[in-house]
Amino acid sequence: MSVEVRNVTAPEYSDWLRAVDTGFLNITSRSPEEVASRLARTDLGRTWGAFDEGRCVATYRSFAQELTVPGGAAVPTDAISAVTVTASHRGRGLLRQMIIADLTAAKERGDVVANLVAAEYRIYGRFGFGRATSTAKWVVSVPRTGLDLRRWSPPEDGARIDLVDGAEVRKHGPAFHDRWRALQPGAIDRDDRWWSVNTGLEPTTPPFTEPFHAVYRSAAGEVEGLATYTVEGNWNDAKQPENILSVRRLSAMSPTVERALWHFLCSLDWVVEVRTGQRAPDDLLPHYLPDPRAAHLAGTADYLWLRVLDTARALTARTYGTPGTLVLDVRDGAGMASGRYLLDATADGATCTPTTRSADITLGADALGSLYLGDETPTRLAALGSVTEERAGALARAEALFHTPRRPWCPDMF
Incomplete structure (x- = not known):
């Protein structure tokens, strides 16, 4: 009997979740309450499964x-x-059957791009996705920071840092995040469920453990920064504390606020090591410390992968490093982003329209995905054979156009 690929029905949802856990090598036992809660927030019209004699053997949503x-x-x-x-x-x-069906529906629906966090590197390039953001982790040796940990003081100008509970985070976090994500290319929105799950309001597997939340408030009382962290308690044989603080999330509306939050975390009694979790690859954290060498890079990796569905709308939506024009010939095996497009960037915004003019550069949909947010550059992609310069000087123009002051960053898993 052939395997049937289709949308999942409500009675099949528990089996679909089991297949998800099996695929990710998780041995879990989900309560009926958790399954019901997840189902209530799941669009089954966008939830796919492959069924072999009634058993779910592949998943996608x-x-x-x-x-x-x-x-x-x-x-x-x-x-x-x-x-x-x-x-x-x-x-x-x-x-292939599930992803093509979903991407086709997404394009028809009017979505501009598709994205995902790839568990494995080699899968998604063949479907037109390109690596679009990167992530990095640092480990800070607190005693080596050069900070005077005995004399930490609150922020100046009447601002303050408060420890709050999950209810307070749910109250102020969504509005703060919406303000912050507008400043950070690569950031995504967070729905009500995200805030419920990450503050313990909704049951999860494994059970939720309450973290610490530090909120930076301006003198006017407005939330300007938020840090969420846990602490692992350790004592050495000499009865000295050697606690490790792990940051889950830290975001701030300005470098000043960000610096204050990092200094606060490094000042906590008994903490000798701070692990940053996922940060931007060009994060300023080391340089917020008197001795930047106190923060050593613990690892880097690709993170968000992006696939352009509507080239004209995607390139019109973003801003560019300099005014200029560029003709891009986009090759897409699935046909979704294919075409030759004239990008015209001005100080007042950009337009991108189909054109019959000769191409300046040629690239695949995966290269366009890598280029779009600014994590990759046209010159690097050309060196890797993913972009072809069709007209002398076009790469230099593309480099100036797609330049961004900071690298994009997505702090969230989904």
Whole structure:
């Protein structure tokens, strides 16, 4: 009997969740309450499964999202998650059927791009996705920072840092995040469920453990920064504390606020090491410390992958490093982003329209995805064979156009 690929029904949802856990090698036991809660927030019309004699052997889902692009605009995005194929059914084209069906529906719906966080590197390039953001982790040796930890003082100008509970975060966090994400290309929106899950209001597997939340408030009382962290208690044989603080999230409206939050975390009694969690690859953290060498880079990796669905709308939505024009010939095997487009960037905004003019550069949909948010550059992609310069000087123009002051960053898993 052939494997059937289709949308999941409500009675099949528990089996679909089991297949997700199997695909990610998780041995879990989800309560009926958690399954019901997840189902209530799941769009089954965007939830796919492959069924072999009634058993779910592959999974896939998407949901609506907003992605911030250079310049601060948010574009409608098809966010993809829970992609698995059971080991016994690999190599049968099940993912291809699910992803093409979903991307086709997303384009028809009017989504500008699709994105995902890739568990494995080699899967998504063949579907037109390109690595669009990177992530980095630092470990800070607190005694080596050069900070006078005995004399930490609150922020100046009447601002303050307060420890709050999950209810307070749910009250002020969503509005703060919406303000912050407009400043950060690569950031995504967070729905009500995100705030419920990450503050312990909704049941999860494994059970939620309450973290600490530090809020930076301006003198006027407005939330300007938020840090969420946990602390692992350790004591050495000499009865000295050697606690490790792990940051789950830290975002701030300005470098001044960000510096204050990092200094606060490094000042906590008994903490000798701070682990930053996922940060931007060009994060300023080391240079907020008197001795930047106290923060050593613990690892870097690709993070958000992006696939352009509507080239004209995508390139019109973002801003550019300099005024100029460029003709891009986009090659897309699935046909979704294909075409030759004239990009005209001005100080007042950009337009991108189909054109018959000769191309300046040629690139695939995956390269366009890598280039779009500014994490990659045309010159680097050309060196890797992913972009071809068709007219002398075009790469230099593309380099100036797509330049961004800071690299994009997505702090959230989905």
